[in-house]
Amino acid sequence: MEKKDLRFLWQTYKPYWPLILLAVIGSVLESGALAGLAYIVKNVVDDVFIAKSYEKLYWIITVIITLALFKQIGSFLKGYIYPLVIYKALYVLRNRIYKNLLGAVPSFFRKQNHGDLVSRATTDVERFGEISSTIGTNVITEIFTVFAVVGVLFYRDWKMFIIFLITVPLLAYALHFFGEKRKKYSKKLQEDFSDYLQNLNQIISGFEIVKLFQTDFFIKLFRRINKNLFKSQKKNRFYDVVYLSSVEIIAYVAVAGIIFYGGLRIIKGEITAGDFFSFLGGILILVNSLQTLQRGAINLKALSPVIDRILFALNIPQEEDRGVRFEGLKKEIVYDKVSLNIDGNQILKNINLKIKKGEKVAVIGQTGSGKSTVVKILPALITEYNGEVLIDELELRKYSVSSVREKIGMVSQDVFIFNDTLRNNLLIAKPDATDQELIEALKKAKADFVFELEEGLDTVLGEKGSRLSGGERQRISIARIFLKDPDILIFDEATSALDVETEELVMEEISNYFKDKTVILITHRLKLLEIADRIVVMENGKIAEEGTKDQLIEKKGVFYRFLTISSN
Ligand SMILES: Nc1ncnc2c1ncn2[C@@H]1O[C@H](COP(=O)(O)OP(=O)(O)OP(=O)(O)O)[C@@H](O)[C@H]1O
Ligand SMILES: [Mg+2]
Known part of the structure; x- marks a missing residue:
């Protein structure tokens, strides 16, 4: 992200800092509760399943319900307040762009592509909202989760955690490789879809003229556009599935490795079964968070061009309304x-x-x-x-x-x-x-x-x-x-x-x-x-x-x- 993007984000969201703070508290609650659940698994296994203590059972159930409650409060704050802040910001942006369009110097419109302007005021603003939403609900929350869970993992068994870390670069590489492919085809899909929309719009708005000419011509044109759209959808789906499977395969390998190594350590008496399951639970949460973060990162890359397009719409040269008041022609x-x-x-x-x-x-x-x-x-x-x-x-x-x-x-x-x-x-x-x-x-x-x-x-x-x-x-x-x-x-x-x-x-x-x-x-x-x-x-x-x-x-x-x- 460039400096101008950060400045834009700052200016856009600054007025809502108290709300954002509340949403961040929601994120922290959710992450903390998740890490807490991973942590408590050890007590479930060691104290209840193995030591068979009633007293601990009651206590653990109380803790689990409390954690779940915190997690839900956190989820609500995060799930409602980040979007709320974004809707408020979009409301202001849409108003500003509209006002700018109306106030533009007339020569501006003669040079500008009108469809493009409309898309800046609509699609780009909404896209900005979506990406901002990803930053809030995914990136911020998951960063907290990663920190909290890594803490638990380290505490439970730092040796095993280091072994797990070895698989991270592999995971990152696969995510990156297939992620790029996926991005390429999802961009192509968007373009093909926009061709499709444009074609439809044109024949609908010009239907009388179109009917007077060769409708076959349009049908042929449309078939090609539609075929491209179909191919893009197919490819897009293929890489989606490959992407997800590759992630899963690596995750299975990692889990198998952990079971193998952890099993050895349990047999040798170096860790308890509770340590092991608590660790495994943590790993599952961690993998999930990393995946979400990865998706967030892909989205973040799209932020800069979207901000550029919005800034353009916000900086349209404006007509100045200064000078002598004209009261009517005298001479x-x-x-x-x-x-x-x-x-x-x-x-x-x-x-x-x-x-x-x-x-x-x-x-x-x-x-x-x-x-x-x-x-x-x-x-x-x-x-x-x-x-x-x-x-x-x-x-x-x-x-x-x-x-x-x-x-x-x-x-x-x-x-x-x-x-x-x-x-x-x-x-x-x-x-x-x-x-x-x-x-x-x-x-x-x-x-x-x-x-x-x-x-x-x-x-x-x-x-x-x-x-x-x-x-x-x-x-x-x-x-x-x-x-x-x-x-x-x-x-x-x-x-x-x-x-x-x-x-x-x-x-x-x-x-x-x-x-x-x-x-x-x-x-x-x-x-x-x-x-x-x-x-x-x-x-x-x-x-x-x-x-x-x-x-x-x-x-x-x-x-x-x-x-x-x-x-x-
Ligand atoms: N925004 C523009 N950019 C470039 N050229 C323009 C623009 N607007 C008009 N022109 C050109 O200026 C010339 C004069 O246009 P104008 O609209 O004033 O003609 P007009 O006398 O009103 O014609 P009509 O009787 O057809 O309305 C035309 O050659 C036109 O192509
Ligand atoms: Mg004229």
């Missing part, structure tokens, strides 16, 4: 020589754009020309741009991010619906809204279809809103904007999935309701350009033209071409 938004380069791709080139308070600006342009990127800069979803974006003469980055986001409402191209009730899907825009407000917002967004849902606002919308049509999802997304009632509005193809008539009704509501607000509207529909005071035409990351509709028509440039193609 204008100015993009001054803004360019953006992501991984060597020049996505925005020298964007100069001025939007006055209350102005309605439409942005049009070919797919991939950078429209969404330009607007995503405003709510600080993209921050790595060059040049300046001035809001009322102050650079955007000088404002506190949360205050800017509070005042900006954006209906993006990708609608985000989460698998919860319609009510909760709306409340993210205004957590304290009443049902009446929600219904009004839905009405304004022309989302009347929801009133026919049997469970109304309590209807669960399904994963990614799978119970809704594309246009229905868009209207829920628009209803959120009415609830949020922002100062600057951005609509990025917000109504693209609606029929022309519904689209116009929705846009009419929007224009009326947000009459005095600043609006940026990205659209492919010519009809919607009518609500705009000005049109900005984008091409290849640049602003190709801008002006009123008439000015642009007169210019006979990109917009004019666009217009003639569309009207044909």
Whole structure:
């Protein structure tokens, strides 16, 4: 274990030291009682079986019951309190990771593998808990047991103990050799299982598309994955059994050796039968403890990479929320020589754009020309741009991010619906809204279809809103904007999935309701350009033209071409 791992363990578990102490006391009780039982075997054999003393019998039975009681109290403390401490720690870790994910700088998610992030927050945290649990219940307890039992063994017959020790390296070697093999195949098994899960997930989430293509293809792919899984399971089991048998064979040899040597010493009168059985009992406990320790050691090796993965999730670069509070647009938004380069791709080139308070600006342009990127800069979803974006003469980055986001409402191209009730899907825009407000917002967004849902606002919308049509999802997304009632509005193809008539009704509501607000509207529909005071035409990351509709028509440039193609 490295220093950073120890530091992480220390920081994670330090707050629970009183509980941990209690659990350790449990471990000591259990170990002590076990060693005591091995110790008392001598008296059972010598005083009761051989000397046939009633008095000793009563006494020994009392001792045995007391020891058993201690052992159970110990087992309870250890078996309940270590896991309890771990659950508490996991609870805190999961909260911290979730908070970190939400607070991450947006650029982080663009670079990161999403599945991997989820696995850090789930599987790795749970795995950390499992390994910690092994440390507590196995490693700590068994170390005490080993010490206590070795003490008894030494006391009973140190010569025989030394003979036994000779078999330990042999045992250790076998454990190591087969342990490595076992580890290799158990890792392979995990990987094959994860392939299997991933494949299943993919066909289930994409079932409609999958059905449209060759299902045979998937079946073949799956057969191979499944076969690998089967082979891994088989191999894994084989080495499991070999591992256990090898340990047992060595244990039998050791026991046979002890019986042989011990037998000789009993015959010669050097030790009593009680010494011998007490010793044998101790050895059995010891072998068992060593095996458990070995398993614990294998687990410990896995701890370091798991901690690394958790630390990564805990150290996600966080957005800072400092700076001037944005109270709403007073004058204008100015993009001054803004360019953006992501991984060597020049996505925005020298964007100069001025939007006055209350102005309605439409942005049009070919797919991939950078429209969404330009607007995503405003709510600080993209921050790595060059040049300046001035809001009322102050650079955007000088404002506190949360205050800017509070005042900006954006209906993006990708609608985000989460698998919860319609009510909760709306409340993210205004957590304290009443049902009446929600219904009004839905009405304004022309989302009347929801009133026919049997469970109304309590209807669960399904994963990614799978119970809704594309246009229905868009209207829920628009209803959120009415609830949020922002100062600057951005609509990025917000109504693209609606029929022309519904689209116009929705846009009419929007224009009326947000009459005095600043609006940026990205659209492919010519009809919607009518609500705009000005049109900005984008091409290849640049602003190709801008002006009123008439000015642009007169210019006979990109917009004019666009217009003639569309009207044909
Ligand atoms: N996170 C990203 N990393 C790298 N390139 C990106 C990223 N996001 C967008 N791009 C690229 O930037 C360009 C502009 O994308 P953008 O989404 O702004 O286009 P758009 O004009 O909104 O297109 P559409 O009309 O299809 O929505 C595209 O070429 C796209 O591939
Ligand atoms: Mg776009």
